[in-house]
Amino acid sequence: MWPVCDDAGAHEPWNLTIPAALHRRREILATAGARESLPGGDFLTAQERAELDAADALDLDDLVDDPIPLVPVAQLYRQDIPDYAGPDGTDLLQVLWCPVDHSDRHYSPRVFLYWRDSSAVGPLLEAPPEPPVISDMYLPVPCAVHPEQVREYQYADLLPEDLRERLHAWDDDEDESRPHYQSDLSLAPGWKVGGYANWSLTDPYPMDCAVCGTAMTLVFTVGSGDWNGMHCSWRPSEEDPTASPDTVGVQIGRGYALYIFRCPESFEHPPATAMQ
Ligand SMILES: [Zn+2]
Ligand SMILES: [Zn+2]
Known part of the structure; x- marks a missing residue:
C-alpha cells in the first residue's frame, strides 16, 4: 500500500x-528559456501564456x-x-x-x-x-545524487561562548572578498544528509522529540537551491559556473531550507521539521 x-x-x-500542469509548466519555461527571444521580446508565446493561465485558474x-x-x-x-x-x-x-x-x-x-x-x-x-x-x-524534479562529504561546523550562536567570541572577532570584517564563517566555512547550503542547521531565519530554538523529549539531530535537509548567491563558495567544482543552483525545483518558503530532525533515542519516534 x-x-x-x-x-x-x-x-x-x-x-x-x-502534477500534469506542473510538468507542463516546467516544459514551457525550459523551452522558452532555451530559445531565441520572440519577436517583440516576449518570453512566452500567446499559446503558452494561455496554457499557463488555464492551469492557474x-x-x-x-x-x-x-x-x-x-x-x-x-x-x-x-x-x-x-x-x-x-x-x-x-x-x-x-x-x-x-x-x-x-x-x-x-x-x-x-x-x-x-x-x-x-x-x-x-x-x-x-x-x-x-x-x-x-x-x-x-x-521534486527526479535526479540522481552525487554525494560529496564535507566537514560542517555548528551554527555560531550554538557554540560555546568563548569560541563564539573569538570567532566573532576573527569574522568581524567588512571585507567581502574573504570567506566568512557562517556563509562559507561552517554550514553547507542545499540538500544534505547530517550536518547542522542554519538558524538564521528565527535564531535557534529547541528541537525536542514529541514522544520522549530528547534533543533531536539533523538527519536530512531539503534546499531551495544547492548553493547560494554571494560567493558561490559551495558550488561543486565540476558544476558549470553559469548553471542554476536549483536543479530539484523545490522551493521552501521564500528560498529557505527545510531541516528534518530525528530522535536519537528511537527511529520509531516521529521526525520534526524546522524551516529556516
Ligand atoms: Zn524520542
Ligand atoms: Zn498532509
Missing part, C-alpha cells in the same frame, strides 16, 4: 496545482480534504552516504512528504521517514501514485 497523508484538517490550499481547493498520496523526495542508500544513520538491518532511507502546506508544520510539507532493508523490498511499482493535488513548490 502506498502511504498517504490523511491529516486533511492540517492541509492548506496554497499554491495548488496538479483550476479550482483545486476542495481536493486537500481528501487523503493525499505521499511524494518521494529522496532515496538514500547506506553504501552511498557516509553519514547514513538507520536502524540495524536497514540500508535505505526513504524520505517522502505530503506535498501541500501543513498548518501544523509552519506551513511546510509534512515529512515521513522510512528506513528499509533494500533486499526485502518487494515488487516495485512502475510509478508512484500521483497525488490529485500538490503545492507547485513541493514536487
Whole structure:
C-alpha cells in the first residue's frame, strides 16, 4: 500500500496545482528559456501564456480534504552516504512528504521517514501514485545524487561562548572578498544528509522529540537551491559556473531550507521539521 497523508484538517490550499500542469509548466519555461527571444521580446508565446493561465485558474481547493498520496523526495542508500544513520538491518532511507502546506508544520510539507532493508523490498511499482493535488513548490524534479562529504561546523550562536567570541572577532570584517564563517566555512547550503542547521531565519530554538523529549539531530535537509548567491563558495567544482543552483525545483518558503530532525533515542519516534 502506498502511504498517504490523511491529516486533511492540517492541509492548506496554497499554491495548488496538479502534477500534469506542473510538468507542463516546467516544459514551457525550459523551452522558452532555451530559445531565441520572440519577436517583440516576449518570453512566452500567446499559446503558452494561455496554457499557463488555464492551469492557474483550476479550482483545486476542495481536493486537500481528501487523503493525499505521499511524494518521494529522496532515496538514500547506506553504501552511498557516509553519514547514513538507520536502524540495524536497514540500508535505505526513504524520505517522502505530503506535498501541500501543513498548518501544523509552519506551513511546510509534512515529512515521513522510512528506513528499509533494500533486499526485502518487494515488487516495485512502475510509478508512484500521483497525488490529485500538490503545492507547485513541493514536487521534486527526479535526479540522481552525487554525494560529496564535507566537514560542517555548528551554527555560531550554538557554540560555546568563548569560541563564539573569538570567532566573532576573527569574522568581524567588512571585507567581502574573504570567506566568512557562517556563509562559507561552517554550514553547507542545499540538500544534505547530517550536518547542522542554519538558524538564521528565527535564531535557534529547541528541537525536542514529541514522544520522549530528547534533543533531536539533523538527519536530512531539503534546499531551495544547492548553493547560494554571494560567493558561490559551495558550488561543486565540476558544476558549470553559469548553471542554476536549483536543479530539484523545490522551493521552501521564500528560498529557505527545510531541516528534518530525528530522535536519537528511537527511529520509531516521529521526525520534526524546522524551516529556516
Ligand atoms: Zn498532509
Ligand atoms: Zn524520542
